[in-house]
Amino acid sequence: MASSSIARARRRWEGLWSLYLAVRDAVCIGSPHHDVTIAHQTIHSVNLPLSAELEDRLLDPRRREQEMAKKRFTIEQIINHLREADVFLAQGETVGVVCRRIGVSEQSYYRWRREYGGLKVDQARRLKDLEQENARLKRAVADLTLYKLILKEAAEGNW
Secondary structure (H helix, E strand, O other): OHHHHHHHHHHHHHHHHHHHHHHHHHHHHOOOOHHHHHHHHHHHHHOOOOOHHHHHHHHOHHHHHHHOOOOOOOHHHHHHHHHHHHHHHHOOOOHHHHHHHHOOOHHHHHHHHHHHOOOOHHHHHHHHHHHHHHHHHHHHHHHHHHHHHHHHHHHHOOO
């Protein structure tokens, strides 16, 4: 009797391991059909008692992508969130609670505060415009420097 329960436990463990490998491969390779089908067959062949929700979450990589989608906030939204956070912090709430209320991670909050803290909306827009202009000018300088070096090398005849 003990050997049959050990055999069942071993089959269950092997089934779980096969499931893990199949789902891992499906997620890593990104094949939404073939490897997920293998994982689905593995679940049912070993009779693993999984809820329908858990099975869907394991087997549907698109659903995982939707759950972990990033949000992009505009500058105006960021500054409004920072103002709102300042009000909550002045009322004595902790940073963790404030971040949950405004719907961002603490890391994002501190990054926003470092980048936009104390700025008004028009100042932040101007900052972004200046950063874009600076990046464009840096690319132009790099292109001109490369062009100059090519012309210099061609004039010297070292080709």
